[in-house]
Amino acid sequence: MSALRDSIRCAGAAAGLVLVNVAVAFASEAAHGGAPGAEAHQGPDSAAWLTLGFSFVNFTIFVILIRKYAWPAISSSLSSRRREVADAMAAAEQARQEAEAIRRDYAGKEAALDETRRRMLEELRLGAVADRDKLLKEAEAAARRMRADAERQAEHDLARARRELRAEAARLAAELAEKEVRAKLTDADRARLVREFVEGVARQ
Amino acid sequence: MESGDTEQVGAGISELADAVASLDAGSLAPGLLTPAQREQLAVSLVARIGKDSLLGKFVGVLAANDRLEQMPAIRDNFSKLEDAAAGRVRVHVRSATALTDTERSSLRSKFETITGRRVIDTVEVDADLLGGVTVEAEGRVYDGSVRTQLARLERDMAG
Numbered sequence: 001m002s003a004l005r006d007s008i009r010c011a012g013a014a015a016g017l018v019l020v021n022v023a024v025a026f027a028s029e030a031a032h033g034g035a036p037g038a039e040a041h042q043g044p045d046s047a048a049w050l051t052l053g054f055s056f057v058n059f060t061i062f063v064i065l066i067r068k069y070a071w072p073a074i075s076s077s078l079s080s081r082r083r084e085v086a087d088a089m090a091a092a093e094q095a096r097q098e099a100e101a102i103r104r105d106y107a108g109k110e111a112a113l114d115e116t117r118r119r120m121l122e123e124l125r126l127g128a129v130a131d132r133d134k135l136l137k138e139a140e141a142a143a144r145r146m147r148a149d150a151e152r153q154a155e156h157d158l159a160r161a162r163r164e165l166r167a168e169a170a171r172l173a174a175e176l177a178e179k180e181v182r183a184k185l186t187d188a189d190r191a192r193l194v195r196e197f198v199e200g201v202a203r204q
Numbered sequence: 205m206e207s208g209d210t211e212q213v214g215a216g217i218s219e220l221a222d223a224v225a226s227l228d229a230g231s232l233a234p235g236l237l238t239p240a241q242r243e244q245l246a247v248s249l250v251a252r253i254g255k256d257s258l259l260g261k262f263v264g265v266l267a268a269n270d271r272l273e274q275m276p277a278i279r280d281n282f283s284k285l286e287d288a289a290a291g292r293v294r295v296h297v298r299s300a301t302a303l304t305d306t307e308r309s310s311l312r313s314k315f316e317t318i319t320g321r322r323v324i325d326t327v328e329v330d331a332d333l334l335g336g337v338t339v340e341a342e343g344r345v346y347d348g349s350v351r352t353q354l355a356r357l358e359r360d361m362a363g
Binding site: 013130163166169171173174177178181182185187189190191193194195196198199200201202 | 224227270300301302303304307309311314315317318334335336337339350354357358359360361362363
């Protein structure tokens with residue numbers, strides 16, 4: 001920035017010198033042709049050429065001064081600015097690339113998220129199907145067990161009912177037989193029973 | 205020990221066993237009575253036969269060891285030993301009706317043949333047998349009653 005300020009000062013000095021030369025040229029022109037009716041010793045063309053020559057010299061000096069003092073600063077400033085712009089553009093490009101990378105990353109993640117969601121849904125569906133099949137199998141097995149238990153219980157109840165029926169029939173028959181025996185057994189029968197016991201007791 | 209002594213001791217044991225059996229069930233269980241109470245009880249039990257007699261000393265030993273409750277079982281075992289020593293066996297006959305002397309004699313004779321020993325029988329009338337007799341000898345029951353035959357019939361029918 002100090003170089004830029006030096007350049008501006010040099011440019012100001014050069015501009016002031018040009019203005020002084022121009023003022024000198026106009027003063028000279030006024031001195032030779034300012035009084036009406038006066039004749040010029042050298043004529044109007046020589047004055048113009050002189051002015052042009054001064055102007056050319058002044059401009060040349062101006063260019064030299066500019067080239068010597070202002071141009072390095074301007075060039076340096078422009079180079080610096082160009083580098084800054086280039087750096088800014090590079091940073092912007094890098095930021096753009098990073099943003100692009102982030103966008104691609106997010107796009108990839110979004111795609112992965114969709115895939116994950118699809119996979120999870122599929123896993124859930126398969127799990128639900130497996131659970132349903134398992135529950136169905138367990139229910140079928142439970143139903144088979146219950147049916148088998150019921151059949152076993154029915155058979156058991158039937159067998160028990162048969163046993164109880166036979167036992168009841170036997171009890172009634174024995175009871176009936178006892179009544180018959182009590183009613184019809186005579187003393188002779190009782191004596192015969194004792195005699196038969198005595199005769200057969202050795203075989204017991 | 206002479207034969208007469210054995211019978212005397214047997215009679216004494218039987219008398220003591222009856223006395224013990226007449227007490228409340230469990231009143232002589234081991235641990236219930238103090239040694240002094242047991243000694244007093246033993247003295248009262250052997251008062252008739254004398255505490256210095258053979259049986260009196262035996263009862264004293266039972267009291268000292270808190271085994272007076274075993275008196276009925278001792279009587280039963282002594283009776284068996286006495287019968288075995290005398291060559292006899294006791295049978296218990298149950299009959300639906302009273303047996304005639306002839307029937308009772310034939311039963312005795314039959315069981316003397318079976319056991320090979322002289323039979324001493326006791327007879328009990330039990331109308332619930334309906335007919336026939338049962339005889340218990342040497343821990344075995346010979347059953348010829350109508351009641352048992354009806355029960356067997358009922359069991360066979362019931363399967």
